Amino acid sequence: MQIQKEDSKERILKVAKEEFLIKGFKDASMRVIAKKSGVGLSNIYNYFRNKDEIFCEVMSSVLAAFRKMVDDHNAPEHINLNVFTNSDFQHIMINDFLGLINKYRQELKLLLFYSHGSSLENFKEEFIQESTETGKAYLQKMKEKYPHLNSNISPFFIHTISSMWMNIIGEVVTHDELLDSEIEDFVREYIAFSTAGWKRLMKA
Structure with missing residues (x-):
């Protein structure tokens, strides 16, 4: 039974x-x-x-993947200056993003654009806020480990970067014509751009 x-x-x-x-x-x-x-x-x-x-049960796997992405961001091994220079760290970030897209492309599109009327309709805004707090906590941990770093970065800047990251995910999942190789090239370019910017901003 x-x-x-x-x-x-x-x-x-x-x-x-x-x-x-x-x-x-x-x-x-x-x-x-x-x-x-x-x-x-x-x-x-x-x-x-x-x-x-x-709906929430159907979306539980992709929600768990997002949760893991947030948790991994503040993992002890990422509180390290090597994130700015070590190709292995950047390779992990690329693979994590590609893994998320490849496994949950349709679910992500549904979650971000077609969840109106459900309890998840505000997921994007809530995730941006959570990512903002995660980013602030990350800066604080980096400052504690490396006192010479500049952590005086405005919360609104962190919020905007978090929002941009969500918009990037939205752009990728809505462009069905993109080949896997094109997505990988884009992610590689974005991470190189983003890493260089954070390195300069934090005076690492």
Whole structure:
């Protein structure tokens, strides 16, 4: 019985994901999800309270990937001047970004542009704010480790950089014509540009 229940739940999530990707959250139909999953509409509510809960479950993997990206930013090994010069650090950043895009391209597009009406519709603004706080904490940790660094950087600048990063993700996922090699070239260029700018700003 438990196996059958879990199988039904997975079918609902699989069909719901397809429906969300095609129509966005607002226009996705619970009736269509019920019909295509083979689970009666009333029975769906035995698994999920509402459409929003289904949506959040569908998006849980990409949300976890974003969370990991934020956590990794302040990881002890990144509190190091080598981030400005070491090609291995930059290679990791490139691979992390490409991994996120390659694995969750459609989910990212859905999350950033077609989540209106859901509890995740403000994700972009909330993530920018969280990234701003993460950036401020990162500067403080770098200053503690390297007192000679300049950490007197305006919060609005950090906020703007965080916003730009989210817009970059949005640009990449909406340009379906981009080849993987073109995305990799762009990310490499952006990281080189960004790293040089932070190095000069922090007087590293």
